[in-house]
Amino acid sequence: INLGNDTTICSGDSIVYDKPGFSSYLWNTGNTSQSIKVKTPGLYWLKVKYLSCTIADSVNIAYMSDAGFSLGKDTSLCDESPLVLKGPTFDSYLWNTGSTTQQINPVTTGQYWLRGKNGNCVFRDTILVNFKPLPKFTLGKDLVLCDTAVKTLSATPKHTGKIHKWSDGSTAETLKTSGKGTYSLTITDNGCSVSDTVLVDGALKPSLIPFSDTFMCDEIPIMLSFLAESNVNYSWNDLKKDNPRKFIIAGNYWLKASNSCGDSIVYFSVRDTTCKCKIYVPNVFSPNLDLYNDNFSIVHACDLRDFKIKIYDRWGGMVYKSDDSNFSWDGTYAGKKVPQGVYIYVLEYRKQSGAFWILEKPAGNILITY
Known part of the structure; x- marks a missing residue:
């Protein structure tokens, strides 16, 4: 035997x-x-x-032993979700995909099997994998809304009947904006969720600092300027867009500022006058060293006594003073250029009127632009 x-x-x-x-x-x-x-x-x-x-x-x-070899139960998961199928330690591996590694990462729905071999023993298991589609959509590009404008947000394309959840917790298919901020939507279909976000910013109709009526002294051209804002279009009544703008003819003028939220217009007059004893104070200068309108000074042909000028920033800090009526300020304070913006000047002097010397204290604004 x-x-x-x-x-x-x-x-x-x-x-x-x-x-x-x-x-x-x-x-x-x-x-x-x-x-x-x-x-x-x-x-x-x-x-x-x-x-x-x-x-x-x-x-x-x-x-x-097969070491408890199992690829697990059949499974369903959402598209783009990571999945690892892994066998125990074998001498060799063969997947139905052709791979001969210990693990694979499926990305499509289907049946997957692994055949592992130890010595003369062959072990095999099979698993069915189902990838569920994601509810793909977009809320669109970021928005800029004017003043109190309201925008209705919704998914594109629509996912009617699917679960919607907005960032405020609401579950309708649409949402009306309630001011600027970040809005997000999550749509869930068959257990699979996708989110998108849109940023809503606010905008206002452009504003303009009013121009005071002014004059040209003995037909000497004057310069006027405005502080420009980004994303705003500016045009004078003759459609020119110069800033600063040189005026050589007296008349009535306007400046219009436009953006997607509307227009603002300021009206003013430029008049010609004889300046034998008139003082002209410009309202703008640009100390950018281009040799054009680089300094601030007054124009006059008067005998001024007890002259003083002081210039303040918008917080009330004095940035310049002089006792010379022929002063010329280069736009610096403590050796450094002052920031662009609106400044306040205060003049004080005595001007002859007949047999008397009359005290005058005019004040106004200067725009510094670079």
Whole structure:
């Protein structure tokens, strides 16, 4: 009798030992039939009788485990979600995708199987993977709304019947803006969610600092300027866009500022006058060293006494003073250029009127632009 060489069985497999032709059998399992099916590892022996002789043989059965090999239950997940399918440690791997690595990362719906091999044992498992589509949409580009304008936000394309949730907690398919801010929407379909965000900013109709009516002294041209804002279009009544603007002819003028929220217009007059004893105070200068309108000074042909000028910033801080009626300020304070903006001047002097010297204290604004 010969049970053969020691051998190994694979997980889930069995071996049948069948030895006919003897009068009696006794396996160490207690079985007395001529054959047994072996599913577990161990030492197995068989004693048989042939005529008056007792004969025995044994075989050692080893076991190759699948290490609990399983790819898991069939699964459903959302598109673009990461998924790792991984087998235990085998000598070699073969996936139905053709990959021979221990793990793969599926991205499409389908059935996936892995065949792993240890020695002569081959193990296999299969899993069905379902990727559910995402509810793709957009809220559009960021918005700029005028004043109290309201915009109704909605998903494009629409996802009617799907679960909507806005950043304020509301669940309607649309949302009216309630001022500037960040608005977001999450749409959920079959357990899969996608979000988008839109930024809503506010804008106002442009504003203009009014021009005071002014004059040209003996037909000497004057310069007027305005403080420009970004994203605003400016034009004078003759459609010119100069800033600063040189006026050489007396008349009535206007300046218009326009943006997507509307227009603002200021009207003013430029008059010509004789200035034998008139004082002209410009309302703008640009100390940018381009040799054009770089300094601030007054124009006059008067005998002025007890002259003083003081210039203040908008917080009331004095940035310049002089006792000379022929002063010339270069737009600096403590050796540095002052910031662009509107400043206030205060003049004080005595001007002759007949036999008297009259005290005058005019004041006004200067715009500094670079």
